[in-house]
Amino acid sequence: xxxxxxxxxxxxxxxxxxxxxxxxxxxxxxxxxxxxxxxxxxxxxxxxxxxxxxxxxxxxxxxxxxxxxxxxxxxxxxxxxxxxxxxxxxxxxxxxxxxxxxxxxxxxxxxxxxxxxxxxxxxxxxxxxxxxxxxxxxxxxxxxxxxxxxxxxxxxxxxxxxxxxxxxxxxxxxxxxxxxxxxxxxxxxxxxxxxxxxxxxxxxxxxxxxxxxxxxxxxxxxxxxxxxx
Amino acid sequence: xxxxxxxxxxxxxxxxxxxxxxxxxxxxxxxxxxxxxxxxxxxxxxxxxxxxxxxxxxxxxxxxxxxxxxxxxxxxxxxxxxxxxxxxxxxxxxxxxxxxxxxxxxxxxxxxxxxxxxxxxxxxxxxxxxxxxxxxxxxxxxxxxxxxxxxxxxxxxxxxxxxxxxxxxxxxxxxx
Numbered sequence: 465x466x467x468x469x470x471x472x473x474x475x476x477x478x479x480x481x482x483x484x485x486x487x488x489x490x491x492x493x494x495x496x497x498x499x500x501x502x503x504x505x506x507x508x509x510x511x512x513x514x515x516x517x518x519x520x521x522x523x524x525x526x527x528x529x530x531x532x533x534x535x536x537x538x539x540x541x542x543x544x545x546x547x548x549x550x551x552x553x554x555x556x557x558x559x560x561x562x563x564x565x566x567x568x569x570x571x572x573x574x575x576x577x578x579x580x581x582x583x584x585x586x587x588x589x590x591x592x593x594x595x596x597x598x599x600x601x602x603x604x605x606x607x608x609x610x611x612x613x614x615x616x617x618x619x620x621x622x623x624x625x626x627x628x629x630x631x632x633x634x635x636x637x638x639x640x641x642x643x644x645x646x647x648x649x650x651x652x653x654x655x656x657x658x659x660x661x662x663x664x665x666x667x668x669x670x671x672x673x674x675x676x677x678x679x680x681x682x683x684x685x686x687x688x689x690x691x692x693x
Numbered sequence: 694x695x696x697x698x699x700x701x702x703x704x705x706x707x708x709x710x711x712x713x714x715x716x717x718x719x720x721x722x723x724x725x726x727x728x729x730x731x732x733x734x735x736x737x738x739x740x741x742x743x744x745x746x747x748x749x750x751x752x753x754x755x756x757x758x759x760x761x762x763x764x765x766x767x768x769x770x771x772x773x774x775x776x777x778x779x780x781x782x783x784x785x786x787x788x789x790x791x792x793x794x795x796x797x798x799x800x801x802x803x804x805x806x807x808x809x810x811x812x813x814x815x816x817x818x819x820x821x822x823x824x825x826x827x828x829x830x831x832x833x834x835x836x837x838x839x840x841x842x843x844x845x846x847x848x849x850x851x852x853x854x855x856x857x858x859x860x861x862x863x864x865x866x867x868x869x
Contacts, residue, residue, distance in 0.1 A: 522710070530703040534710050541714035545721050552725035555732050559809070 467592050474596030481604035482653040486572040490564050491605055492642040498621040501609035502602065503557045504564060507550070509598025511542045511568050512577060513591050518542075519582040520590035526583075535578045540569045573601060604649070611645050612636045736808050737766075737778055737793065744795030744804030745770045757862035761855035767863060773798045775863065777856035781848050790848055794856035800864075802828050802853060816842045821849070830857040 480486045487508075494504040518538050519526075526534045547565055550558040558565065568574065577597055582590040614620055616636030618628035635641045742748060754767040754775070766778040775796040780789045795804035805822040816839070824836045833853050839846040 526706055526710075527699060527703045529699070530707045533707055537707070537710050537714055541718060544718055548718070548721050548725045548729070552728040552732070 467589065470589055470592045471596040471599075474593065474598070474600040475603065476600070476653070476657060478597075479600040479604055479653065480573040480576075480597050481601055482650050483657065484573075484576070485650070486576055487601060488646070490567060490571060491601075491608065492639065492646060493564055494561070495605050495608035495612055495642060495645070496637055497613050497617075498606065498609045500560055501605035503561055505598065505602025505605045507546055507561065507565060508568055508571060508573070508601055509595065510546055511539065512574055512594035512598040512601075514542045514594075515539045515574055516577055516582040516590040516594035517587050519578045520585060520587045523583045531583065532575075535575060536569070539574050539578070543569045573597060608642075608645050608649060611649075612641060616641060736791075740778070740791075740793035740806045740808045741768065741770070741776050741795075743806045744776055744793050745774055746804075747771070751776075754863060757859065760859040760862050763852060763855045764859045767859060770795075774803065775860045777859055779852045779855055781852045781855070790845070790852070792849065792852045792856075794853060796856060796860045800829050800857060800861060802826055802833070802857070805853065807849070810845070816845050816849075821846065825850075825853050828853070830854070830861060833857060 474480065476483075478484060481488070481491050490504055490508070494500045515535070515538050519535055522534070522538075543566065546568075547558070550561075550565065577593060581593045585593070610620070614625065614628065615633050617634075618625050618632045633641070636645060741751065748770050750772060751768050751770050754769045756764055756767055761779075763779045763781040764777055765780050768776040768778075770776050775798075777794045777796060779792045779794065781792065790810045791808035793804075793806050793808055794802060797803050802825045805825050807816070807822065810816065821839050825833060828836060834850065836850060836853075838850065
């Protein structure tokens with residue numbers, strides 16, 4: 465039951481894109497077409513599952529002081545692996561994703577989940593969290609891409625929709641259209657999940673991924689905050 | 694002493710993780726590199742057909758001394774045309790920009806195609822490369838760069854210049 469809850473968390477309640485507002489850059493860039501969105505979503509999901517599992521496996525070995533460089537090395541390793549496999553076996557998709565495939569390394573969803581979840585939970589739960597978050601990311605991308613491609617380009621997954629050809633809204637395929645659809649989607653999800661989305665306190669000092677580290681160093685959250693100021 | 698032990702442990706853990714990741718990537722590369730190379734060679738072959746559609750004979754030419762380092766291959770097509778394969782990069786590029794340029798015997802660009810570039814999805818697949826058709830070493834630099842992809846189009850223009858220079862050197866001329 466707990467596992468299902470972890471999985472479902474990433475889909476709606478803590479959707480990385482529409483609720484946590486992470487990974488905005490690839491979301492806006494890759495939601496122009498449905499095929500791109502699915503490819504990007506699946507690539508990020510594969511990296512999320514693997515990096516979450518490995519980071520969880522190593523959580524007791526990695527010292528706190530070098531945890532971020534270790535996470536980055538692991539994540540970059542998996543992204544490069546996915547890149548090599550994609551270039552070899554799915555070259556068209558590889559060309560389509562372009563620079564955004566390599567940019568998965570710095571996708572905040574992946575580093576964020578490593579810090580917030582994988583380093584506190586066991587391997588299986590972390591992998592499920594990666595799967596849930598990855599699917600949440602893919603679904604958000606897919607929903608945005610559907611709106612943008614259908615209304616902006618009168619097509620779906622590259623297939624032309626005849627009766628919409630005269631009613632295209634080209635701005636939706638341009639960057640401003642991306643922001644517009646993104647904003648509307650966030651508003652819709654906020655409306656639908658009213659009272660169910662993470663409470664604001666999750667984002668305060670206690671909700672900070674470094675809170676545990678501050679406590680270990682003997683600092684209170686408030687003291688660390690003052691230090692930063 | 695405890696602090697020092699912690700530091701040593703941190704260095705060891707990070708080094709071990711780096712080594713394991715490197716080993717994993719080396720194994721993956723061992724299996725994928727030949728497939729990627731074949732796919733790239735096929736892409737270059739397709740690009741040659743794009744820049745010189747009526748191709749009935751092709752042979753390798755030696756890259757002349759002093760040719761720009763971006764020039765990777767030169768082919769003599771139909772005994773009178775040249776196809777230059779270049780790999781260059783723009784200032785912001787995360788990967789190489791692959792370009793194939795077709796040059797006629799009198800030093801004019803007859804065809805250009807971008808074989809790989811990851812910085813922009815559309816650049817090079819639009820009509821921009823066509824602006825260089827018919828240009829020579831003397832006037833290729835007059836083609837404007839493309840707003841929004843300034844660095845990419847500057848790198849593209851430089852590649853055209855490199856191709857024309859290489860062909861001129863190959864024919865025994867002075868690049869200057």
